[in-house]
Amino acid sequence: MMDCLDKGEELDACAKQTVENFRETMDTGVPELQLPVLDPLHLKLIVFKFYNLTTELFDVDFFGFKKFILKSSNVDKKNRTWVIKLSIPTLNSVGMYRMLGTIWNFDFGQSTGDESFSADSVDVTAKLSIAPKGNNVEVTDLQLSIEMEHINLELECLFPRNGACCPEKYLKSCNSVLTKTVLRFINQDGKNFIKEFQPEIS
Numbered sequence: 001m002m003d004c005l006d007k008g009e010e011l012d013a014c015a016k017q018t019v020e021n022f023r024e025t026m027d028t029g030v031p032e033l034q035l036p037v038l039d040p041l042h043l044k045l046i047v048f049k050f051y052n053l054t055t056e057l058f059d060v061d062f063f064g065f066k067k068f069i070l071k072s073s074n075v076d077k078k079n080r081t082w083v084i085k086l087s088i089p090t091l092n093s094v095g096m097y098r099m100l101g102t103i104w105n106f107d108f109g110q111s112t113g114d115e116s117f118s119a120d121s122v123d124v125t126a127k128l129s130i131a132p133k134g135n136n137v138e139v140t141d142l143q144l145s146i147e148m149e150h151i152n153l154e155l156e157c158l159f160p161r162n163g164a165c166c167p168e169k170y171l172k173s174c175n176s177v178l179t180k181t182v183l184r185f186i187n188q189d190g191k192n193f194i195k196e197f198q199p200e201i202s
Contacts (some may be wrong), residue, residue: 016073019084025054026066034139039065050186053101053108057115064088070125080130088122091148097155103182113157113165113172119146121146153186155179 022030026039040061047056058112068086074083093116100110129141156167166174173179 010068011075011077012073015075015082016070019070019073023066023068026176032136035125036142039063041065047116049101051103053099053103056098058096058098060115062091062093064091065124066121071123075130082130084126084128086124087127088124089120091119092124093117099155099158106178109159110161111158113155115156117151119151123147143195155183158182179197188190 022035027037029035029037040063043057043062045056045058046060047054049055065086065088067090068088070162071085071087073082073084081148095115096113097115098110098112099108101108108166118178125145127143127145129176131140152169156172158173160166160177161174163173164174170176171179
């Protein structure tokens with residue numbers, strides 16, 4: 001960015017070009033700027049409640065950020081913040097989950113297994129706190145806000161029997177009908193589902 005500014009370009013124009021250049025380093029990050037790897041974005045633990053149902057997602061990797069479309073990039077010099085808005089055609093994730101609690105007065109017991117997630121028309125807003133560091137700029141904080149239209153969540157081994165999955169049934173669940181009902185409910189109510197665990201993502 002500093003090379004761009006030295007050439008007399010506007011700050012926001014240089015910031016925009018920096019974002020576009022960052023596309024090729026999203027899978028490695030930029031250690032000298034303390035920017036983490038963003039594709040895949042790895043989250044160790046996400047905990048959220050959906051009604052009285054507690055779900056933990058752990059060791060989750062999100063893929064697809066590298067295919068972003070830059071919508072805007074604005075730097076506030078006074079407050080030392082940089083707000084970037086991106087659109088991502090498709091976002092996917094894989095990881096593990098643990099679920100327990102009740103919903104519709106039904107005791108879910110505890111389920112654990114693989115999870116997969118996909119979403120279309122994803123809008124991401126990244127707010128970076130920045131500070132000068134020699135001839136570069138250091139990112140001191142990163143907050144992500146994610147909105148998406150349509151989601152598809154799959155959880156394997158929901159409702160195990162005596163602690164064991166049923167590999168021959170739908171998503172290895174021992175209660176295929178209830179699994180399909182629960183996942184259909186979550187996926188159809190995608191926006192509220194995302195709203196519930198948004199604080200954990202950001």
